Amino acid sequence: MTSDNAFAAVALPHLDAAFNLARWLTGSRADAEDVVQEAMVRALTYFPSFRGGSSRAWILQIVRNTAYGALKARRGERMAEQAGLDDLVAEIADPGDDPEKSLIMAADRARVDALIAALPVELRETLVLRELEELSYRDIAQVTSVPIGTVMSRLWRARRILARAAAAEAKR
Amino acid sequence: MSANDCGKVLLLQAELDGELDAAGAAALAEHRADCPVCKRNESVIVGVHQALQQATYHRADAELFRAVAGRLGAVRPTPARRGPRPWRGLATFGAGAALAAAIVLTVLPLRHPDMVAALVDDHVRALQPGHLLDVVSTNQHTVKPWFDGRLDFAPPVKDLAAAGFPLVGGRLDYLHGRSVAVLVYSHGKHVIELFVWPASGRAGVPASAQVDGYNVVHWQANDMSLSAVSDLDPSALEEFVRGWRQMP
Numbered sequence: 001m002t003s004d005n006a007f008a009a010v011a012l013p014h015l016d017a018a019f020n021l022a023r024w025l026t027g028s029r030a031d032a033e034d035v036v037q038e039a040m041v042r043a044l045t046y047f048p049s050f051r052g053g054s055s056r057a058w059i060l061q062i063v064r065n066t067a068y069g070a071l072k073a074r075r076g077e078r079m080a081e082q083a084g085l086d087d088l089v090a091e092i093a094d095p096g097d098d099p100e101k102s103l104i105m106a107a108d109r110a111r112v113d114a115l116i117a118a119l120p121v122e123l124r125e126t127l128v129l130r131e132l133e134e135l136s137y138r139d140i141a142q143v144t145s146v147p148i149g150t151v152m153s154r155l156w157r158a159r160r161i162l163a164r165a166a167a168a169e170a171k172r
Numbered sequence: 173m174s175a176n177d178c179g180k181v182l183l184l185q186a187e188l189d190g191e192l193d194a195a196g197a198a199a200l201a202e203h204r205a206d207c208p209v210c211k212r213n214e215s216v217i218v219g220v221h222q223a224l225q226q227a228t229y230h231r232a233d234a235e236l237f238r239a240v241a242g243r244l245g246a247v248r249p250t251p252a253r254r255g256p257r258p259w260r261g262l263a264t265f266g267a268g269a270a271l272a273a274a275i276v277l278t279v280l281p282l283r284h285p286d287m288v289a290a291l292v293d294d295h296v297r298a299l300q301p302g303h304l305l306d307v308v309s310t311n312q313h314t315v316k317p318w319f320d321g322r323l324d325f326a327p328p329v330k331d332l333a334a335a336g337f338p339l340v341g342g343r344l345d346y347l348h349g350r351s352v353a354v355l356v357y358s359h360g361k362h363v364i365e366l367f368v369w370p371a372s373g374r375a376g377v378p379a380s381a382q383v384d385g386y387n388v389v390h391w392q393a394n395d396m397s398l399s400a401v402s403d404l405d406p407s408a409l410e411e412f413v414r415g416w417r418q419m420p
Contacts, residue, residue: 008244015232015240023230033236040240112226130189131224137191152182159185163216166223 007047011040014059017133021060024128025067027117031074032067039066057139064125064143071121115165123158130155178209188217241308287348287399288381288388294345295365295386295401298354304363305356306343315342319353327353327368328396335415337364357412364402364412371397378413380406389413 022032316329378391
Protein backbone atom coordinates (compact mmCIF):
# COMPACT_ATOMS: atom_id res chain seq x y z
CA MET A 1 0.00 0.00 0.00
CA THR A 2 1.42 3.36 -0.95
CA SER A 3 1.36 6.14 1.62
CA ASP A 4 -1.41 7.90 -0.33
CA ASN A 5 -3.61 4.86 -0.16
CA ALA A 6 -2.74 4.47 3.50
CA PHE A 7 -3.68 8.07 4.12
CA ALA A 8 -6.99 7.78 2.28
CA ALA A 9 -7.82 4.59 4.17
CA VAL A 10 -7.14 6.35 7.47
CA ALA A 11 -8.70 9.72 6.77
CA LEU A 12 -11.64 9.42 4.41
CA PRO A 13 -13.80 7.15 6.58
CA HIS A 14 -13.87 10.04 9.07
CA LEU A 15 -15.23 12.57 6.60
CA ASP A 16 -18.67 12.63 8.23
CA ALA A 17 -17.19 13.16 11.70
CA ALA A 18 -14.89 15.85 10.30
CA PHE A 19 -17.76 17.68 8.67
CA ASN A 20 -20.02 17.34 11.71
CA LEU A 21 -17.39 18.85 14.02
CA ALA A 22 -16.50 21.61 11.56
CA ARG A 23 -20.17 22.44 11.05
CA TRP A 24 -20.85 22.66 14.78
CA LEU A 25 -17.74 24.77 15.35
CA THR A 26 -18.21 27.23 12.50
CA GLY A 27 -22.01 27.26 12.43
CA SER A 28 -22.03 27.43 8.66
CA ARG A 29 -22.14 24.78 5.97
CA ALA A 30 -19.92 26.71 3.56
CA ASP A 31 -17.29 27.44 6.23
CA ALA A 32 -17.40 23.82 7.39
CA GLU A 33 -16.81 22.56 3.85
CA ASP A 34 -13.81 24.88 3.48
CA VAL A 35 -12.46 23.78 6.86
CA VAL A 36 -12.82 20.07 6.03
CA GLN A 37 -11.09 20.46 2.68
CA GLU A 38 -8.22 22.41 4.18
CA ALA A 39 -7.92 20.03 7.13
CA MET A 40 -7.78 16.96 4.88
CA VAL A 41 -5.00 18.48 2.81
CA ARG A 42 -3.13 19.36 6.01
CA ALA A 43 -3.69 15.87 7.37
CA LEU A 44 -2.14 14.41 4.23
CA THR A 45 0.91 16.60 4.83
CA TYR A 46 1.16 15.57 8.48
CA PHE A 47 0.41 11.92 7.76
CA PRO A 48 4.03 10.73 7.94
CA SER A 49 4.04 11.86 11.60
CA PHE A 50 0.85 9.94 12.44
CA ARG A 51 1.90 7.31 14.97
CA GLY A 52 -1.19 5.16 15.04
CA GLY A 53 -3.71 5.28 17.86
CA SER A 54 -7.15 6.67 17.18
CA SER A 55 -7.16 7.94 13.61
CA ARG A 56 -10.51 9.60 14.25
CA ALA A 57 -9.11 11.65 17.13
CA TRP A 58 -6.08 12.52 15.00
CA ILE A 59 -8.18 13.72 12.07
CA LEU A 60 -10.62 15.57 14.33
CA GLN A 61 -7.75 17.32 16.07
CA ILE A 62 -6.59 18.70 12.73
CA VAL A 63 -10.15 19.64 11.77
CA ARG A 64 -10.63 21.39 15.10
CA ASN A 65 -7.42 23.37 14.83
CA THR A 66 -8.26 24.35 11.26
CA ALA A 67 -11.75 25.42 12.33
CA TYR A 68 -10.32 27.56 15.13
CA GLY A 69 -8.03 29.22 12.61
CA ALA A 70 -11.03 29.95 10.41
CA LEU A 71 -13.06 31.31 13.34
CA LYS A 72 -10.22 33.55 14.37
CA ALA A 73 -9.81 34.85 10.85
CA ARG A 74 -13.54 35.30 10.41
CA ARG A 75 -14.50 37.34 13.40
CA GLY A 76 -11.92 36.92 16.12
CA GLU A 77 -14.37 34.84 18.12
CA ARG A 78 -13.09 35.07 21.65
CA MET A 79 -13.00 32.05 23.87
CA ALA A 80 -15.34 32.56 26.80
CA GLU A 81 -13.19 32.83 29.87
CA GLN A 82 -13.73 30.75 32.95
CA ALA A 83 -15.06 33.60 35.09
CA GLY A 84 -17.33 34.95 32.39
CA LEU A 85 -18.68 31.49 31.86
CA ASP A 86 -19.59 30.97 35.49
CA ASP A 87 -21.42 34.29 35.42
CA LEU A 88 -23.30 33.03 32.42
CA VAL A 89 -24.27 29.87 34.27
CA ALA A 90 -25.35 31.87 37.30
CA GLU A 91 -27.55 34.13 35.18
CA ILE A 92 -29.53 31.25 33.77
CA ALA A 93 -32.57 30.16 35.70
CA ASP A 94 -32.34 27.26 38.08
CA PRO A 95 -33.61 24.09 36.42
CA GLY A 96 -36.06 23.39 39.23
CA ASP A 97 -36.63 20.01 40.76
CA ASP A 98 -36.96 18.05 37.58
CA PRO A 99 -34.34 19.08 35.00
CA GLU A 100 -34.84 15.88 33.04
CA LYS A 101 -38.44 16.74 32.35
CA SER A 102 -37.73 20.20 30.96
CA LEU A 103 -34.95 18.73 28.83
CA ILE A 104 -37.28 16.18 27.36
CA MET A 105 -39.75 18.94 26.62
CA ALA A 106 -36.97 20.80 24.79
CA ALA A 107 -36.30 17.79 22.62
CA ASP A 108 -37.34 18.91 19.22
CA ARG A 109 -34.52 19.11 16.76
CA ALA A 110 -34.48 22.84 16.05
CA ARG A 111 -34.56 23.77 19.73
CA VAL A 112 -31.91 21.26 20.73
CA ASP A 113 -29.69 22.48 17.89
CA ALA A 114 -30.20 26.08 19.00
CA LEU A 115 -29.30 25.23 22.60
CA ILE A 116 -26.06 23.55 21.50
CA ALA A 117 -25.21 26.37 19.10
CA ALA A 118 -25.59 28.91 21.91
CA LEU A 119 -22.88 27.22 24.03
CA PRO A 120 -19.43 28.81 24.18
CA VAL A 121 -17.27 27.14 21.55
CA GLU A 122 -15.04 25.09 23.88
CA LEU A 123 -18.04 23.68 25.73
CA ARG A 124 -19.85 23.08 22.46
CA GLU A 125 -17.00 21.09 20.94
CA THR A 126 -16.59 19.00 24.09
CA LEU A 127 -20.30 18.18 24.20
CA VAL A 128 -20.50 17.42 20.46
CA LEU A 129 -17.46 15.15 20.62
CA ARG A 130 -18.94 13.27 23.57
CA GLU A 131 -22.63 13.09 22.71
CA LEU A 132 -22.61 13.10 18.90
CA GLU A 133 -19.27 11.47 18.14
CA GLU A 134 -19.22 9.32 21.30
CA LEU A 135 -15.50 9.88 21.77
CA SER A 136 -13.83 8.78 24.99
CA TYR A 137 -12.58 11.40 27.45
CA ARG A 138 -9.05 10.55 26.37
CA ASP A 139 -9.80 11.16 22.69
CA ILE A 140 -11.65 14.40 23.46
CA ALA A 141 -8.61 15.53 25.44
CA GLN A 142 -6.43 14.85 22.40
CA VAL A 143 -8.74 16.60 19.94
CA THR A 144 -9.16 19.71 22.10
CA SER A 145 -5.58 19.74 23.45
CA VAL A 146 -6.51 19.91 27.14
CA PRO A 147 -6.06 17.52 30.10
CA ILE A 148 -8.76 14.92 30.78
CA GLY A 149 -9.77 16.78 33.95
CA THR A 150 -10.59 19.83 31.84
CA VAL A 151 -12.64 17.68 29.47
CA MET A 152 -14.65 16.44 32.45
CA SER A 153 -15.31 19.88 33.90
CA ARG A 154 -16.19 21.33 30.48
CA LEU A 155 -18.55 18.48 29.80
CA TRP A 156 -20.33 19.04 33.09
CA ARG A 157 -20.56 22.78 32.52
CA ALA A 158 -21.96 22.22 29.04
CA ARG A 159 -24.58 19.84 30.38
CA ARG A 160 -25.54 22.10 33.25
CA ILE A 161 -25.92 25.13 30.98
CA LEU A 162 -28.04 23.14 28.54
CA ALA A 163 -30.27 21.89 31.35
CA ARG A 164 -30.71 25.38 32.73
CA ALA A 165 -31.35 26.91 29.34
CA ALA A 166 -33.96 24.25 28.61
CA ALA A 167 -35.59 24.91 31.97
CA ALA A 168 -35.60 28.66 31.32
CA GLU A 169 -37.27 28.07 27.96
CA ALA A 170 -39.83 25.73 29.50
CA LYS A 171 -40.81 28.40 32.02
CA ARG A 172 -41.40 31.04 29.34
CA MET B 173 -19.96 21.95 49.98
CA SER B 174 -23.19 23.78 49.31
CA ALA B 175 -26.63 22.25 49.01
CA ASN B 176 -26.05 22.04 45.27
CA ASP B 177 -22.62 20.45 45.39
CA CYS B 178 -21.70 17.11 46.88
CA GLY B 179 -18.24 17.13 45.30
CA LYS B 180 -18.92 13.96 43.31
CA VAL B 181 -20.48 15.27 40.15
CA LEU B 182 -17.49 14.58 37.89
CA LEU B 183 -17.28 11.03 39.23
CA LEU B 184 -20.99 10.60 38.70
CA GLN B 185 -20.65 11.93 35.18
CA ALA B 186 -17.73 9.59 34.47
CA GLU B 187 -19.82 6.69 35.71
CA LEU B 188 -22.75 7.64 33.44
CA ASP B 189 -20.36 8.16 30.51
CA GLY B 190 -18.92 4.69 31.04
CA GLU B 191 -15.51 6.08 31.99
CA LEU B 192 -15.31 4.97 35.62
CA ASP B 193 -13.47 1.81 36.62
CA ALA B 194 -15.06 -0.80 38.85
CA ALA B 195 -13.38 0.39 42.07
CA GLY B 196 -14.43 3.99 41.46
CA ALA B 197 -17.94 2.91 40.60
CA ALA B 198 -18.25 0.89 43.80
CA ALA B 199 -17.05 3.81 45.93
CA LEU B 200 -19.45 6.15 44.17
CA ALA B 201 -22.41 3.79 44.51
CA GLU B 202 -22.21 3.95 48.29
CA HIS B 203 -22.28 7.76 48.27
CA ARG B 204 -24.90 8.00 45.54
CA ALA B 205 -27.42 5.81 47.31
CA ASP B 206 -28.56 8.60 49.60
CA CYS B 207 -27.30 11.81 47.96
CA PRO B 208 -30.08 14.08 46.64
CA VAL B 209 -27.55 16.20 44.73
CA CYS B 210 -26.34 13.16 42.78
CA LYS B 211 -29.92 12.24 41.99
CA ARG B 212 -30.54 15.67 40.54
CA ASN B 213 -27.26 15.78 38.65
CA GLU B 214 -27.97 12.37 37.20
CA SER B 215 -31.23 13.77 35.93
CA VAL B 216 -29.33 16.61 34.20
CA ILE B 217 -26.80 14.28 32.55
CA VAL B 218 -29.37 11.71 31.44
CA GLY B 219 -31.78 14.43 30.31
CA VAL B 220 -29.14 16.18 28.18
CA HIS B 221 -28.10 12.86 26.71
CA GLN B 222 -31.68 12.07 25.75
CA ALA B 223 -32.34 15.55 24.38
CA LEU B 224 -29.19 15.34 22.25
CA GLN B 225 -30.47 12.24 20.52
CA GLN B 226 -32.50 14.83 18.59
CA ALA B 227 -29.49 16.99 17.70
CA THR B 228 -28.52 17.24 14.05
CA TYR B 229 -25.57 15.14 12.96
CA HIS B 230 -24.19 16.99 9.97
CA ARG B 231 -23.01 14.46 7.40
CA ALA B 232 -20.66 15.18 4.54
CA ASP B 233 -22.53 15.00 1.26
CA ALA B 234 -21.34 13.38 -1.95
CA GLU B 235 -20.28 16.75 -3.31
CA LEU B 236 -17.93 17.38 -0.39
CA PHE B 237 -16.55 13.88 -0.74
CA ARG B 238 -15.79 14.54 -4.40
CA ALA B 239 -14.26 17.91 -3.55
CA VAL B 240 -12.01 16.39 -0.88
CA ALA B 241 -11.06 13.52 -3.14
CA GLY B 242 -10.26 16.07 -5.82
CA ARG B 243 -8.13 18.19 -3.50
CA LEU B 244 -6.18 15.16 -2.34
CA GLY B 245 -5.80 14.06 -5.93
CA ALA B 246 -4.40 17.48 -6.74
CA VAL B 247 -1.81 17.22 -3.98
CA ARG B 248 -0.63 13.80 -5.07
CA PRO B 249 -1.47 12.53 -8.51
CA THR B 250 -3.33 9.35 -7.58
CA PRO B 251 -7.07 8.87 -7.48
CA ALA B 252 -8.56 9.38 -4.04
CA ARG B 253 -9.79 6.12 -2.66
CA ARG B 254 -12.29 4.59 -0.37
CA GLY B 255 -14.46 7.46 0.70
CA PRO B 256 -17.56 6.83 2.70
CA ARG B 257 -20.46 5.95 0.53
CA PRO B 258 -22.78 8.90 0.09
CA TRP B 259 -25.85 6.73 0.40
CA ARG B 260 -26.93 6.08 3.92
CA GLY B 261 -29.96 4.28 5.14
CA LEU B 262 -30.58 2.38 1.94
CA ALA B 263 -34.30 2.15 1.36
CA THR B 264 -35.58 -1.36 1.64
CA PHE B 265 -37.69 -2.47 -1.22
CA GLY B 266 -41.34 -2.94 -0.66
CA ALA B 267 -44.29 -4.35 -2.46
CA GLY B 268 -42.73 -3.60 -5.85
CA ALA B 269 -41.03 -6.97 -5.93
CA ALA B 270 -44.37 -8.74 -6.13
CA LEU B 271 -45.36 -6.66 -9.15
CA ALA B 272 -42.35 -7.69 -11.18
CA ALA B 273 -44.36 -9.50 -13.79
CA ALA B 274 -43.72 -8.42 -17.35
CA ILE B 275 -40.05 -9.16 -17.88
CA VAL B 276 -38.86 -9.50 -21.43
CA LEU B 277 -35.49 -10.74 -20.31
CA THR B 278 -35.14 -14.50 -20.04
CA VAL B 279 -33.65 -15.23 -16.65
CA LEU B 280 -32.68 -18.68 -15.51
CA PRO B 281 -31.73 -19.77 -12.01
CA LEU B 282 -28.02 -19.33 -11.37
CA ARG B 283 -26.37 -22.56 -10.27
CA HIS B 284 -23.12 -21.41 -8.73
CA PRO B 285 -23.91 -20.89 -5.06
CA ASP B 286 -20.23 -20.32 -4.20
CA MET B 287 -19.89 -17.54 -6.69
CA VAL B 288 -23.18 -15.94 -5.72
CA ALA B 289 -22.19 -15.95 -2.06
CA ALA B 290 -18.78 -14.46 -2.90
CA LEU B 291 -20.39 -11.71 -5.00
CA VAL B 292 -22.85 -10.80 -2.28
CA ASP B 293 -20.07 -10.85 0.32
CA ASP B 294 -18.00 -8.46 -1.76
CA HIS B 295 -21.03 -6.25 -2.31
CA VAL B 296 -21.97 -6.12 1.37
CA ARG B 297 -18.38 -5.41 2.37
CA ALA B 298 -18.23 -2.61 -0.19
CA LEU B 299 -21.31 -1.02 1.32
CA GLN B 300 -19.53 -0.56 4.65
CA PRO B 301 -18.45 3.04 5.05
CA GLY B 302 -15.30 3.75 3.14
CA HIS B 303 -15.21 0.76 0.82
CA LEU B 304 -17.43 1.47 -2.13
CA LEU B 305 -15.36 3.49 -4.55
CA ASP B 306 -11.75 3.65 -5.70
CA VAL B 307 -12.52 6.13 -8.44
CA VAL B 308 -15.37 8.58 -8.13
CA SER B 309 -16.72 9.75 -11.44
CA THR B 310 -19.98 9.89 -13.27
CA ASN B 311 -18.05 10.00 -16.53
CA GLN B 312 -17.44 6.68 -18.24
CA HIS B 313 -14.50 8.25 -20.08
CA THR B 314 -12.84 8.83 -16.70
CA VAL B 315 -13.72 5.48 -15.18
CA LYS B 316 -12.64 3.33 -18.12
CA PRO B 317 -9.05 4.63 -18.35
CA TRP B 318 -8.75 4.42 -14.57
CA PHE B 319 -8.86 0.62 -14.87
CA ASP B 320 -6.03 0.64 -17.45
CA GLY B 321 -2.87 -0.72 -15.92
CA ARG B 322 -4.73 -1.91 -12.85
CA LEU B 323 -6.20 -4.98 -14.54
CA ASP B 324 -5.06 -7.44 -17.20
CA PHE B 325 -8.24 -6.79 -19.17
CA ALA B 326 -10.25 -3.76 -20.27
CA PRO B 327 -13.72 -3.83 -18.75
CA PRO B 328 -16.55 -2.31 -20.77
CA VAL B 329 -17.82 0.84 -19.04
CA LYS B 330 -21.23 2.29 -19.84
CA ASP B 331 -23.20 5.10 -18.27
CA LEU B 332 -26.88 4.26 -17.90
CA ALA B 333 -27.97 7.63 -16.55
CA ALA B 334 -30.52 7.95 -19.36
CA ALA B 335 -32.13 4.70 -18.20
CA GLY B 336 -32.23 5.88 -14.57
CA PHE B 337 -29.03 4.17 -13.43
CA PRO B 338 -26.28 6.81 -13.33
CA LEU B 339 -22.69 5.65 -13.07
CA VAL B 340 -21.05 6.90 -9.86
CA GLY B 341 -17.63 5.29 -10.03
CA GLY B 342 -15.69 2.08 -9.86
CA ARG B 343 -13.27 0.06 -7.83
CA LEU B 344 -11.10 -3.02 -7.92
CA ASP B 345 -12.15 -6.11 -6.04
CA TYR B 346 -11.09 -9.69 -5.66
CA LEU B 347 -13.34 -12.58 -6.59
CA HIS B 348 -12.49 -16.27 -6.69
CA GLY B 349 -8.78 -15.73 -6.90
CA ARG B 350 -8.70 -12.98 -9.48
CA SER B 351 -8.92 -9.20 -9.69
CA VAL B 352 -12.20 -7.94 -11.09
CA ALA B 353 -13.53 -4.55 -12.10
CA VAL B 354 -16.56 -3.28 -10.24
CA LEU B 355 -18.70 -0.53 -11.77
CA VAL B 356 -20.94 1.23 -9.28
CA TYR B 357 -24.30 2.64 -10.29
CA SER B 358 -27.05 4.28 -8.29
CA HIS B 359 -30.79 4.04 -8.62
CA GLY B 360 -32.61 6.27 -6.16
CA LYS B 361 -31.09 5.34 -2.84
CA HIS B 362 -30.02 1.92 -4.02
CA VAL B 363 -26.57 0.91 -5.11
CA ILE B 364 -26.00 -1.50 -7.97
CA GLU B 365 -22.61 -3.03 -8.48
CA LEU B 366 -21.58 -4.65 -11.75
CA PHE B 367 -18.69 -7.09 -11.38
CA VAL B 368 -16.79 -7.64 -14.62
CA TRP B 369 -14.05 -10.16 -15.44
CA PRO B 370 -12.92 -12.17 -18.47
CA ALA B 371 -15.30 -15.04 -19.27
CA SER B 372 -14.02 -18.56 -19.15
CA GLY B 373 -16.92 -20.15 -21.03
CA ARG B 374 -19.16 -19.29 -23.93
CA ALA B 375 -21.68 -16.51 -23.96
CA GLY B 376 -24.71 -17.26 -21.86
CA VAL B 377 -28.13 -15.84 -21.20
CA PRO B 378 -28.71 -14.12 -17.86
CA ALA B 379 -29.29 -16.18 -14.76
CA SER B 380 -30.32 -14.89 -11.37
CA ALA B 381 -30.10 -15.78 -7.72
CA GLN B 382 -31.07 -14.27 -4.41
CA VAL B 383 -29.08 -14.36 -1.16
CA ASP B 384 -29.90 -12.59 2.09
CA GLY B 385 -32.21 -10.14 0.34
CA TYR B 386 -29.64 -9.26 -2.33
CA ASN B 387 -30.32 -10.08 -5.95
CA VAL B 388 -27.69 -11.22 -8.42
CA VAL B 389 -28.03 -11.38 -12.19
CA HIS B 390 -25.16 -12.98 -14.09
CA TRP B 391 -24.51 -13.20 -17.81
CA GLN B 392 -21.69 -13.44 -20.33
CA ALA B 393 -21.15 -11.28 -23.38
CA ASN B 394 -18.22 -10.31 -25.58
CA ASP B 395 -15.84 -12.63 -23.68
CA MET B 396 -16.71 -11.01 -20.37
CA SER B 397 -18.52 -12.39 -17.35
CA LEU B 398 -20.81 -9.84 -15.75
CA SER B 399 -22.66 -10.02 -12.45
CA ALA B 400 -24.99 -7.29 -11.25
CA VAL B 401 -25.55 -7.27 -7.47
CA SER B 402 -27.99 -5.05 -5.56
CA ASP B 403 -30.70 -4.89 -2.96
CA LEU B 404 -32.98 -3.60 -5.71
CA ASP B 405 -35.97 -5.81 -6.32
CA PRO B 406 -35.49 -8.40 -9.09
CA SER B 407 -37.55 -6.58 -11.71
CA ALA B 408 -35.62 -3.32 -11.30
CA LEU B 409 -32.30 -5.15 -11.38
CA GLU B 410 -33.34 -6.98 -14.54
CA GLU B 411 -34.29 -3.63 -16.05
CA PHE B 412 -30.76 -2.47 -15.29
CA VAL B 413 -29.31 -5.58 -16.96
CA ARG B 414 -31.56 -5.16 -19.97
CA GLY B 415 -30.50 -1.53 -20.31
CA TRP B 416 -26.86 -2.51 -20.04
CA ARG B 417 -27.12 -5.24 -22.67
CA GLN B 418 -29.00 -3.03 -25.10
CA MET B 419 -26.59 -0.13 -24.89
CA PRO B 420 -23.86 -0.36 -27.55
